[in-house]
Amino acid sequence: MIDSHVHTEFSEDSQMKVQHALERSKKNNIGLTFTEHLDLKFSEGTDITFDIDKYFNDYEQYKKSNIMLGIEVGMQQNCFKDNRNIVQKYPFDYVIGSIHVAKGEDIYYPKFYEGKTKKEAFESYFSSMVDCVKQYDFIDSLGHIDYISRYGTYQDNEIHYHEFTEYINGVIKAVLHSGKVMEINTRRLGSKEAYINLTNIYKAYNQMGGKYVTIGSDAHHAEDIGNNFKEAIKICETCNLKPVYFNKRKMEYMSI
Structure with a gap:
């Protein structure tokens, strides 16, 4: 098993020490891909980045068959070339492409949702996702399609497939057309409702031709590494999907 989405202290929003991550990995017999945050021109022109040279210099010693060094790229159209140049410059094992910003607005903060109905906010999010997946041809996997459900300010923040079918299908088509996979x-996944809704999305992914998924906890604390992986594997089995990870940018099958 490989947890393909882990943030250590190189990420601005994490204080996890690499040694704690490695201890958790060994204890639970689970491999890791570190995926530190890179969000250029994040909000009002600011950057969320890290010292990539130091990242490789410090962590290269830990690399082995089940410990890999990746990156999570915040996708926006206005920094496509900068993101591409960084990814091409460094020997990342794995590149996640994620949407943290929609139409220039940070999805994390309540301000994004002010004056918007759920339909308007979620459609803005999905529209940005489709545009970026089509453009970002250098990513390996689309990260957390349900990111907006973490922070929405609505009574029901869930992404119901029947509610956003056209937009979700548009995302899936863009992923498949680009030859990428979904995370x-x-x-x-500890929430029953989230589990059901995500299962419906990945059923659609498979029905439209999707075969592979990466699995990632998005851990920012060592104790969260590998969380809810049993539920993720159930989704794979239900939706006839093969869990994979990336090593040196090449897809490998995960043993489960």
Whole structure:
């Protein structure tokens, strides 16, 4: 098993020490791909980045068959070339492409949802996702399709497939057309409702031709590494999907 989405202290929003991550990995017999945050021109022109040279210099010693060094790229159209140049410059094992910003607005903060109906906010999010997946041809996997469900300010923040069918299908088509895969992000899979809704999305992914998924906890604390992986594997079995990970940018099958 490989947890393909882990943030250590190189990420601005994490204080996890690499040694704690490695201890958790060994204890639970689970491999890791570190995926530190890169969000250029994040909000009002600011950057969320890290010292990539130091990242490789410090962590190269830990690399082995089940410990890999990746990156999570915040996708926006206005920094496509900068993101591409960084990914091409460094020997990342794996590149996640994620949407944290929609139409220039940070999805994390309540301000994004002010004055918007759920339909308007979620459609803005999905529209940005489709545009970026089509453009970002250098990513390996689309991260956490349900990211907006973490932070929405509505009574019901869930992404119901029947509610956003056209937009979700548009995302899936863009992923498949680009030859990329989707991530099953396990952070919210402890919720029965989230599990059901995500299962419906990945059923559609498979029905439209999707075969492979990465699995990632999005852990920012060592104790969260590998969380809800049993539920992710159930989704794979239900939706006839093969869990994979990336090593040196090449897809490998995961043993489960």
